[in-house]
Amino acid sequence: MTVDDILQRGADGGRITPDEALVIYTEAPLHALGEAADAVRRRRYPDGIVTYLIDRNINYTNVCVTACKFCAFYRAPKHGEGWSHPLDEILRRCGEAVELGATQVMLQGGHHPEYGVAYYESLFSAVKAAYPELVIHSIGPSEILHMARVSGVPVAEALTRIKAAGLDSIAGAGAELLPARPRTAIAPLKESGEEWLSVMEQAHRLGIESTATMMMGTGETNAERIEHLRMIREVQDRTGGFRSFIPWTYQPENNHLRGRTQATSIEYLRLVAVARLFFDNIAHLQSSWLTTGKDVGQLSLHTGVDDLGSIMLEENVISSAGARHRSNLLGLVWLIRSAGRIPAQRDTLYRHLRVHRTPADDPSDERVVSHFSSIALPAGGAGRQLPLEAAR
Numbered sequence: 001m002t003v004d005d006i007l008q009r010g011a012d013g014g015r016i017t018p019d020e021a022l023v024i025y026t027e028a029p030l031h032a033l034g035e036a037a038d039a040v041r042r043r044r045y046p047d048g049i050v051t052y053l054i055d056r057n058i059n060y061t062n063v064c065v066t067a068c069k070f071c072a073f074y075r076a077p078k079h080g081e082g083w084s085h086p087l088d089e090i091l092r093r094c095g096e097a098v099e100l101g102a103t104q105v106m107l108q109g110g111h112h113p114e115y116g117v118a119y120y121e122s123l124f125s126a127v128k129a130a131y132p133e134l135v136i137h138s139i140g141p142s143e144i145l146h147m148a149r150v151s152g153v154p155v156a157e158a159l160t161r162i163k164a165a166g167l168d169s170i171a172g173a174g175a176e177l178l179p180a181r182p183r184t185a186i187a188p189l190k191e192s193g194e195e196w197l198s199v200m201e202q203a204h205r206l207g208i209e210s211t212a213t214m215m216m217g218t219g220e221t222n223a224e225r226i227e228h229l230r231m232i233r234e235v236q237d238r239t240g241g242f243r244s245f246i247p248w249t250y251q252p253e254n255n256h257l258r259g260r261t262q263a264t265s266i267e268y269l270r271l272v273a274v275a276r277l278f279f280d281n282i283a284h285l286q287s288s289w290l291t292t293g294k295d296v297g298q299l300s301l302h303t304g305v306d307d308l309g310s311i312m313l314e315e316n317v318i319s320s321a322g323a324r325h326r327s328n329l330l331g332l333v334w335l336i337r338s339a340g341r342i343p344a345q346r347d348t349l350y351r352h353l354r355v356h357r358t359p360a361d362d363p364s365d366e367r368v369v370s371h372f373s374s375i376a377l378p379a380g381g382a383g384r385q386l387p388l389e390a391a392r
């Protein structure tokens with residue numbers, strides 16, 4: 001089987017094996033890989049639409065007992081820089097998000113030693129009561145395992161209770177690298193990759209869908225990257241509960257990892273393309289312009305990506321580790337349009353809310369800007385504006 005044969009089968013919608021995925025990841029010319037992945041994208045989304053989302057990541061606490069080596073966000077319990085936001089503050093931020101047009105909130109935080117299932121029930125039910133229009137696409141399997149442990153209940157019970165309290169779907173957070181060797185190297189106290197997947201599988205069976213992610217660039221091998229994809233595809237074959245796959249690049253600042261590894265843009269684009277060819281059972285592929293930069297984000301639209309993710313009105317986690325890329329809404333729309341695609345705002349379920357067929361349809365609210373802080377809408381209502389070149 002030649003590289004061309006594998007690419008052709010993938011482009012035609014046939015299944016490729018993990019071994020074949022490794023062959024094309026390491027040997028196929030980038031343009032051929034991108035072309036095959038783009039063929040899959042065109043077949044799935046012949047309308048040429050690329051979607052984006054307006055949402056806000058709100059971190060309820062940075063206190064965490066898990067101490068992942070790659071994480072620049074957390075503080076150990078009793079650390080002087082640890083914080084937990086009161087419910088009022090979280091609701092205030094949700095209100096700002098709604099005012100700026102957000103349709104989704106991503107509540108995420110550290111593994112606080114006192115936060116069990118009851119904490120999350122009160123958090124989600126309060127957000128749902130105050131802002132029923134906001135979709136709560138939040139937390140990840142690590143937080144779910146942690147809350148179940150703190151409360152001494154089975155994972156299925158924790159899932160059932162937080163779903164009843166208002167959780168709509170689960171973010172793919174905490175996947176990092178699922179295979180044991182690279183995972184243990186960067187997050188020795190975190191659950192295993194198998195446990196992470198098991199929580200997702202249980203959630204899917206309880207009717208809670210999710211996304212899946214991958215953090216690349218901490219020194220994992222090419223084979224381990226492909227193994228990560230294999231582990232996700234196997235669960236997806238059983239449940240169909242992953243709505244999208246979202247690879248992103250590790251940010252190397254302010255953390256405890258030895259060495260300063262980071263995936264290159266080419267490695268990232270190759271992985272994106274292989275993911276589109278490999279995941280014949282996952283509908284959407286999202287790239288991470290926030291960690292790779294807008295240029296690579298735009299290039300990824302030619303290697304199989306159909307979704308550019310969120311403008312992120314607030315982000316505190318990866319920005320702590322060095323991600324500095326920002327955009328306003330017009331800038332994000334411009335990225336899509338100048339790649340020859342039609343931009344459309346979507347909701348969490350990937351339904352199109354607003355299709356910008358011509359520049360006349362473009363959004364005009366210049367306050368909708370990504371922020372690396374807790375400030376999305378300063379007092380007085382005027383959001384910070386980026387100069388045009390920064391916005392693009």
Ligand code: SF4
Binds near residue numbers: 065071072109
């Ligand atoms: S990545 Fe999450 S679980 Fe790991 S230390 Fe950071 S906050 Fe804690």
